[in-house]
Amino acid sequence: MTTPSRTLTRDEADAFGRELDALRAEVLADLGQPDVDHIRAVIRAAHRAEAAGRLLLHFGLGPVSFVLGSGALGVAKILDNMEIGHNLMHGQYGWTHDPALAADYEWDNACDGGDWRHSHNFEHHTFTNILGKDRDVGYGFLRISPEQRWYPRHLTQPIVAALLAMNFQWGVATHDLRIDEVSRGKQTRAQLRERARPFLRKAGWQLLKDYVVYPALAAGNAPRVIAGNLLANLTRNLWTFAVIFCGHFPEGVRLFHQDDVVDESRGQWYLRQLAGSANIEGGSTFHVMTGHLSHQIEHHLFPDLPASRYPEMAPRVREICARYGQRYNTGSFARQLGSVAGKILRYALPTARAS
Amino acid sequence: MQANLLRTFARRLFLDRQAAFWLGPGGLHARVVEVIDETPDARTFVLRPSRHWTGHQAGQHTTIEVEIDGVRHRRCYSISSAPSDPQVAITVKRVAGGRVSSWLHDDVRAGHVLGLGRAAGDFVLAPSEASAPLLLIGGGSGVTPLMSILRDLDNRDAVHDVVVVVHARRAGDVIFGRELAAIATRHPGMRLLVHLDDLDEARLARLVPDFAARTTLLCGPAGLMERVERMWAAAGATPRLRREQFAAPPVPTPAPGAPVAVRLTTADRTVLAAGAGTLLEQLERAGERPPSGCRIGICQSCRCRKRRGVVENLRTGAISSDPDEDIQLCISRGRSDLELAL
Numbered sequence: 259m260t261t262p263s264r265t266l267t268r269d270e271a272d273a274f275g276r277e278l279d280a281l282r283a284e285v286l287a288d289l290g291q292p293d294v295d296h297i298r299a300v301i302r303a304a305h306r307a308e309a310a311g312r313l314l315l316h317f318g319l320g321p322v323s324f325v326l327g328s329g330a331l332g333v334a335k336i337l338d339n340m341e342i343g344h345n346l347m348h349g350q351y352g353w354t355h356d357p358a359l360a361a362d363y364e365w366d367n368a369c370d371g372g373d374w375r376h377s378h379n380f381e382h383h384t385f386t387n388i389l390g391k392d393r394d395v396g397y398g399f400l401r402i403s404p405e406q407r408w409y410p411r412h413l414t415q416p417i418v419a420a421l422l423a424m425n426f427q428w429g430v431a432t433h434d435l436r437i438d439e440v441s442r443g444k445q446t447r448a449q450l451r452e453r454a455r456p457f458l459r460k461a462g463w464q465l466l467k468d469y470v471v472y473p474a475l476a477a478g479n480a481p482r483v484i485a486g487n488l489l490a491n492l493t494r495n496l497w498t499f500a501v502i503f504c505g506h507f508p509e510g511v512r513l514f515h516q517d518d519v520v521d522e523s524r525g526q527w528y529l530r531q532l533a534g535s536a537n538i539e540g541g542s543t544f545h546v547m548t549g550h551l552s553h554q555i556e557h558h559l560f561p562d563l564p565a566s567r568y569p570e571m572a573p574r575v576r577e578i579c580a581r582y583g584q585r586y587n588t589g590s591f592a593r594q595l596g597s598v599a600g601k602i603l604r605y606a607l608p609t610a611r612a613s
Numbered sequence: 614m615q616a617n618l619l620r621t622f623a624r625r626l627f628l629d630r631q632a633a634f635w636l637g638p639g640g641l642h643a644r645v646v647e648v649i650d651e652t653p654d655a656r657t658f659v660l661r662p663s664r665h666w667t668g669h670q671a672g673q674h675t676t677i678e679v680e681i682d683g684v685r686h687r688r689c690y691s692i693s694s695a696p697s698d699p700q701v702a703i704t705v706k707r708v709a710g711g712r713v714s715s716w717l718h719d720d721v722r723a724g725h726v727l728g729l730g731r732a733a734g735d736f737v738l739a740p741s742e743a744s745a746p747l748l749l750i751g752g753g754s755g756v757t758p759l760m761s762i763l764r765d766l767d768n769r770d771a772v773h774d775v776v777v778v779v780h781a782r783r784a785g786d787v788i789f790g791r792e793l794a795a796i797a798t799r800h801p802g803m804r805l806l807v808h809l810d811d812l813d814e815a816r817l818a819r820l821v822p823d824f825a826a827r828t829t830l831l832c833g834p835a836g837l838m839e840r841v842e843r844m845w846a847a848a849g850a851t852p853r854l855r856r857e858q859f860a861a862p863p864v865p866t867p868a869p870g871a872p873v874a875v876r877l878t879t880a881d882r883t884v885l886a887a888g889a890g891t892l893l894e895q896l897e898r899a900g901e902r903p904p905s906g907c908r909i910g911i912c913q914s915c916r917c918r919k920r921r922g923v924v925e926n927l928r929t930g931a932i933s934s935d936p937d938e939d940i941q942l943c944i945s946r947g948r949s950d951l952e953l954a955l
Contacts, residue, residue, distance in 0.1 A: 380906035
């Protein structure tokens with residue numbers, strides 16, 4: 259077991275924060291053409307993959323072109339959602355003043371961009387891993403830590419998690435609606451209807467696109483196109499679920515209580531982001547496919563820096579963490595995913611509450 | 614209506630992005646076909662606009678968009694070519710420390726593609742004014758919109774009674790000197806006065822005694838503009854004076870934290886941003902409720918378009934005066950009067 263992080267004084271935390279601020283400023287000053295070239299190359303790749311996928315599904319015959327087409331479309335959706343959409347919507351490329359790279363990007367996902375910017379950029383990134391404030395902790399229905407109270411419904415959570423993985427975009431899309439708050443009386447049905455408007459509009463267009471318009475264009479090949487789109491969406495759902503669950507839920511990631519963060523300084527905010535995130539090791543293609551969320555730690559420390567800079571920052575962040583006695587949670591994809599799966603199984607049972 | 618529906622449909626199905634990717638950007642842009650040295654620090658860029666270009670009126674300006682090291686910048690330049698010319702010429706003076714003008718001078722060659730905006734501005738002659746006695750006063754690169762007007766009159770053989778006063782520091786700094794002289798030779802109705810000394814009120818009155826009776830078009834540095842405006846006001850000739858202001862870059866307030874006036878263009882009101890804290894906090898104190906979230910510069914909820922003015926980024930300390938840039942209210946402070954799309 260890795261040694262846990264040392265508790266820092268406020269002054270130590272602020273010194274830690276100043277080192278990270280300096281690293282951030284250094285990268286910020288270095289941004290330029292290579293960063294723009296990178297994101298445009300990924301956008302080009304996503305366009306090409308989508309075109310290839312749709313052509314193979316529409317005009318191909320037989321199972322090979324079906325699998326290749328669905329796969330290419332799935333890759334296009336993954337690139338669009340992760341390296342392009344997630345990162346553009348954080349405003350990582352706002353400094354370019356290029357409208358095609360602006361934070362108002364709309365992605366190929368059932369989740370409305372505006373809803374996402376609120377629930378993710380604001381709530382999750384500001385209140386990361388604070389119980390009762392960060393609604394991304396178990397997404398409100400999974401128990402991934404002994405610090406969360408156990409309810410009998412958690413017994414089914416291995417199945418619920420599997421269903422969520424397969425339909426992940428719908429979980430993400432309805433996250434900002436706070437449907438659970440209706441049954442708890444914190445939100446009226448009328449408020450929910452109002453809040454659901456952007457979601458319903460976006461989801462409607464997405465369904466129309468993948469399951470009506472493109473199949474209609476394929477005429478006789480429509481069933482194959484519907485199946486291909488389903489498979490592509492499923493691929494993207496499973497992949498994004500796996501990557502995102504590895505970001506905050508593996509063993510060793512800390513949860514916080516609202517009392518912990520009263521009067522939190524910038525340095526302490528950095529410490530919470532570090533303690534609440536975990537990285538996944540891999541090669542450069544893997545990192546791009548995860549939208550560099552494989553560097554969840556760097557992403558949470560510097561959410562507005564172009565994500566493709568995280569790999570070069572990681573060794574330096576790690577070195578700073580080592581000097582301040584802070585745990586830097588990283589591991590292989592298999593290890594982190596296994597750790598998350600283990601927690602979902604373990605904490606389905608009430609016995610694991612004591613700790 | 615139908616076109617709108619089709620556009621919404623295309624955007625919602627991401628067909629617009631696909632189309633732009635496979636067919637190339639549909640927007641307005643221009644290819645540089647020739648670069649001409651006018652003076653040691655002024656260059657003319659002759660552009661061939663894409664088919665979306667809708668032409669210009671003599672005297673108007675346009676917007677050039679360039680990408681320098683991954684960052685887009687936009688600048689306004691007067692058009693110096695005549696409207697009948699299918700190619701569009703802008704003449705750019707190198708500004709000391711100016712990112713865009715330096716880049717245009719140092720890096721742009723024939724073949725480059727630049728972003729182009731639509732022609733705009735009301736520094737144009739009404740058809741009825743073209744035959745009246747005219748006075749064109751241009752200082753430095755202020756001669757560019759006047760050149761378009763003069764070329765237009767020349768093309769239409771409509772140079773009847775025109776006095777052109779050009780002011781520059783040295784003879785070598787006179788932009789379009791040779792062509793101005795050539796037009797003057799062709800048209801006996803044109804009088805060209807190139808002035809290299811200080812152009813004060815007394816000298817101008819001596820050069821053009823009937824100035825108050827002429828429809829006057831003025832473009833030049835602030836000092837010259839002010840002198841001419843005073844002179845025309847004293848002569849009761851202000852209604853006949855037309856001005857083209859080269860928007861000077863806004864100057865930051867000397868003291869960080871000094872109160873600034875913020876014009877909110879959507880709400881159509883102006884409030885005072887004063888006191889401690891960020892622009893977001895100041896606006897909230899002034900009774901405004903702009904969208905906001907984390908308040909520490911990470912969530913982008915308070916991002917809004919700054920139309921003009923100088924802001925300081927409190928996280929990086931960077932001061933920026935670019936027009937039409939997005940800023941985050943919760944980490945910005947106004948360093949001049951501002952115009953925000955709120």
